[in-house]
Amino acid sequence: MSLPSKVKIVEVGARDGLQNESTPVSVDVKISLIEKLADAGLPVVEAASFVSPKWVPQMAGSVDVFKGIKQKANVNYPGLVPNIRGLESALESGVKEIAVFAAASESFTQKNINCSIEESINRYTEVIEKALENDLKVRGYVSCTLGCPYEGEIASEKVAEVSKRLSDLGCYEISLGDTIGTGTPIKAKQMIETVAKHIPMPQLAAHFHDTYGQALANLFAVLQLGVSTIDSSVSGLGGCPYAKGATGNVATEDVIYMLNGMGIETGVDLDKLLEAGRFISDQLGRKPNSNVGLARYV
């Protein structure tokens, strides 16, 4: 067992999280949340998505969000970019890092972004090229790595193939998403091992959902392989569009609690993080959706 001594947390609540909440929040609330998350010591705070507000009303005002946040020098604030038009908005906002979103499942890609995996990669080729020309860093998401809501099991080889293509296009990090949370520890390990045959481990991130309660166990499993980047969402923001009563993204608070308990450094102040989680939960009119938040406050 070789656990990393440090883990980089990529906080996705303000984008991936809020994007999937039914209650839209104002630009000001988003800015406050992002600043609180950065103040809590999170090194990467995904801040917005440059998609059409026609499709994702929750992400309206992304340019204003970026212009509004007081950026800290040592924090990255990536923005999701679906296409060239999104990249243009991102560049206009002064974004320094973007993320693109692919999937290891054909059916999911069709239903989610209305094209084949091949077409999505082709579309991103131009986006990534232009982003790199503009000195942006590019992160690649691959979803459905441990199961697909339409196809069920997904071959790890397919995950590796899509990941490698994004990596070859210039993504500096590949975030491997268990989009429906059906993964369990051994499968999570096997998937990461397969991808790591093609992409160095330090370039991989685990983006696990807690829908079936498995996320921390899966994270502990892949930490043992040396994975040292974890995506998570403050207060479990986001829920799960495929199981209405259930949790989606693993809560950052629970991840930090586990890492703290194992002496793994993250630089995150759990109390400040809990406050940020409480702030946004209050704004959404619901209880915190992290176990640590519930244990501490409710």
Added chain:
Amino acid sequence: MSLPSKVKIVEVGARDGLQNESTPVSVDVKISLIEKLADAGLPVVEAASFVSPKWVPQMAGSVDVFKGIKQKANVNYPGLVPNIRGLESALESGVKEIAVFAAASESFTQKNINCSIEESINRYTEVIEKALENDLKVRGYVSCTLGCPYEGEIASEKVAEVSKRLSDLGCYEISLGDTIGTGTPIKAKQMIETVAKHIPMPQLAAHFHDTYGQALANLFAVLQLGVSTIDSSVSGLGGCPYAKGATGNVATEDVIYMLNGMGIETGVDLDKLLEAGRFISDQLGRKPNSNVGLARYV
């Protein structure tokens, strides 16, 4: 990593769970729950506690519960016994297995059962002796193994010492409880490793709480040591008396989901288990408190 190929689940919802629910349920409902759990394939279904109903009104009617359940030949139905009077009720009920309850924390023992650890062991000496004379099996609980609500950290050596004493008195299995759910994977491993220096691994059970969301990660950690008995509570029955908004016992559904995903045999039918969880949650007028139950039903 040497995961066991089979795991024995000790279902504690009908006792440890219901005992900590604020809504008492009738003897008939308890009987139905116990029978549903046994029908789901659980090999051990803790059925009642022979404590005074003056102290624990939720456990009133334990003798009637035992007389009412149609026992399956291949299922154990242990009953908790706090003292000689409890043992007499247990014997009157025809119980074949009892459990006694100690703790690795002095303060917790004082507050919980109003005596020192030493006094509790002395009290159990007579109970266990008499139980063994009557051909009952005896299981020993040790609580606060990964933290105490009053003392904080608990030395694993203390856990090992209390466990060894119960084992020496004749307990065939020692259930190691993370009573407040503050354990994390490495600490859970270290605690089990320490106890396993004194008691063979097949005689140890992990009884972990999910208060901070850590239970499955902790279970995955100790499964890797070869732990092959897990205590859990259908639909997360029980809550946590030390953190009102939080979860207590890890939900059996979530444990089974993880073990199924890893190909570890339990003999439990997840669908029937989910039905049992739904039944008792409906009786208590609340949503299921397992992630799998929420993902499937709500």
